[in-house]
Amino acid sequence: MKETKVLTEHYDKEEYRFLEGYQKWGGYSMLRKALKMKPGDIVEMVKASGLRGRGGAGFPTGVKWGFLPKNGEPRYLLCNADEGEPGTFKDRLIMERAPHQLIEGMLIAAYAIESHKSYIYVRGEYNYPIRVLEKALEEAYQAGLLGRNILGSGFHHDMDIYRGAGAYICGEETGLISSLEGYKGQPKLKPPFPAVQGYLKKPTIVNNVETLAAVVIILRDGPEGYRKYGTEKSPGTKIFSLSGNVLRPGNYEVPLGFPLKDLIFGLGGGIPNGHQLKAVIPGGSSAPVLTAEEAMRATLDYECLANMGTMLGSGAVIVLDDRQCMVDCLGNLMHFYHHESCGQCTPCREGTGWLDKITQRILSGQGQPADVDLLFKVADNMKGRTICALSDAAALPVMSFVTKFRDEFDYYVHNGKSKVKGKVLAHAQMYH
Amino acid sequence: MFALSPEGLERVKKEMRRYETKQSAIIPALYIAQQENNGWISDEVIDYLSRVMEIPAAQINEVFKFYTMFNQKPVGRYHVQVCGTLSCHVNGAPELIEFLCRHLGVKLDEMTADGKFTISRVECLGSCGTAPMMQVNDTYYENLTPEKALQILKNLP
Structure with missing residues (x-):
């Protein structure tokens, strides 16, 4: 069982992190190619590739770019490097191992959407990736790859880093914009969408790190070449972050459509110490959980996981034994x-509080018979009633956990302890 | 009264020119001030930043309170933040936290008597494949066991 390393082909080489090494392996030649093309043609190319946003929502990237107004108003490109979805650690890999690939992808995207200013919004805890990026930006400026008249093309673009300060919600694109503007990272009502009115009310495109890095591959291989991997509706490869109860956790790049069981039992080496697979969260903590039986027949693409009532999300696969x-x-x-609820919308602010309190009450042995249904009811009332997706992201796991593992919840409420033999949860109070 | 060092003040002023609006410099300024105020932000710090940045204290305060990386009370010289979210949770984070607290004789978020350590439990730090892990000030330590983590802390100057 092997990975399909397209994006990550050279990630094991130390020199790839620096400009010289990156260029040795073909780096920035796609920027050169792009600068000779018409910006609109690049947008069409990305549309044709079918690339879908790798941050979690899976929205087609080229279509998003196409939402920008055509009036020549200044526009911003923001790279979402707030990576906070529990289970996800792939953007960190890209920033640490291939900062120039991200910069090149951003430059191509910026040229395509005719933007002259971009920010990489990195979560505050990612101190090391920030330092790697800072060094790479410095190298790129010195080499004339950033700034005025890039590579003599007449195109100019400035890029900077913004360090967040610890808030999951800033990974939501309008929350990210609020944060970058110097406010609490609270999401904004849409429409207007950022492409029309984003950072400082100017047209803004927010794309995930992996999405922007993939733009380099699309320029190199063309839409057809890019579509060589993956499925019709989920083209290309993707980096999956595998964690939890698995022998070899880590980042694995595979074509979309890859069987989940091969990721867990092939690349991941299976479940440690002879234990059995119990459940899998396939797309970051916001994705509804799959039972072991469902996981064994799931494939890692947008359509299969949606058909199974869950989602591909950020590609974070959390294995539970x-x-x-x-x-x-x-x-x-x-x-x-x-x-992590930002507190702005009542259903989310109050709902997440109640979900937390009810589950902690059950865990402390004080659960009441109606609690399991109450969990489901509270979650159901939180869905689709707020400005952003955080409320749904909390509600959906609850509904899937309670529905698929109802016996464990009922057992806990009735017996005041876990159904799992020998499981002592004395640490529950440590949460607060 | 709190005041930044001349270098710190210069850095804040540079941040105020770095972005399109000076509001965007609030987060960077809070980082700089926290660094110079032994790792936390007091009311005095907010008032000071409000004066030098000419931004209402209430506006700086709401940013400060929103983000978890700004500390609202003093922390030890080494702020040990152990990730407790799911992938770490099922790979020994609760045991790691319990072990460190017991050996340093503190409860969560409490400073050791010598002012050296504060242990906190934090949410996902994006290190799920190398669980369990802890962040000590700005540095990640991954693939830990309780004993290994304690040894790392003991080796800190």
Whole structure:
């Protein structure tokens, strides 16, 4: 079982992190190619490739670019490097191993959408990736790849880094914009969409790190070449972050459509110590959970996972084995969403609080018979009633956990302890 | 009264020119001030930044309170932040936190008597494939065991 390394082909080479090494392996030749093309043709190329946003929503990138007004108003490109979806650590890999690939992808995107200013918004905790990026930006400026008249093309573009300060919600594109503008990272009502009115009310495109890096590949291989991997509706390769109860966790690049079981049991080496697979969260903590049986027949593409009632999300696959108590795992996630709700919309602010409190109550052995249904009801009332997707992101896991592992929830409520043998959750109080 | 060093003040002023609006410099300024105020932000710090940045204190305050990386009370010289979210949770984070607290004789978010350490439990740090992990000030330490983590802390000057 092997990876299909397209984006990450040279990531194991130390020199690839620096301009000289990156150029040795063909780096920035796609920027040169792009600068000779018409910007609109690049947008069409990305549209034709079918590339879908790799941050979580999976929206077609070229279509997003196409939403920009055609009036020549100044526009911004923002790279979303806030990577905060639990289970996800792929953007960090790109920034640490191939900062110039990201910069090149951003420059091609900026040229295509005719933007002269971009920011890479990196989560504040990513101190090391920020330092790698700073060094790379410095190198790029010195080499004339950034600034005025890039490579003699007449195109100019400035790029800078903005360091976030610890808030999951800033990974939501309008939350990111609020944060970059110097405010609380609270999402904004859409429409207007950022492409029309974004950063400082100017047209703005926000793309994920992996999405922007993939633009380099699309320029190199063309839309047809890019579509050589993946499925019709999910073209290309993607980096999957594999974690949880698995022998070889890590980032793996595979074509979309790759069987989930091959990721877990092939590349990931399976479940440690002879334990059994119990459940898989296939697309970051916001994605509804799959049972082991469902996971064994799932493929990693947008359409299959949507058909199974879950989503590909950011490509973060969290594996849970038979030692895990599903009530405990849900309690952990509800604590996360409660902590990360920005507090703006009532259903989310209050709902995540209640979901957290109810799961903690069950975990402490004080659960009441109606609690399991109450969890489901609260979650159901949070769906689709808020400005951004965080509320749904908290609600959907609850509904899937409770529906698919109902017996564990009922057992916990009735017996005041986990159904999983020997599971002692004395640490539950540590959350608060 | 809190005041930034001349270098710190210069850095804040540079940040105010770096972005399209000076509001965008609030987060960078809070980082700079926190660094110079032993790792936390007091009311005095907010008032000071409000004066030098000419931005209402209430506006700086709401940014400060929103983001978890700004500390609202003093922390030890080494702020040990252990990730507790799901992938770390199922790979020994609760045991790691419990072990460190017990050996340093503190509760979560409490400073050791010598002012050296504060242990906190934080949400996902994007290190799920190398769980469990902790961040000590700006540095990540990954693939930990409780014993290994304690040894790392003991080796810090």
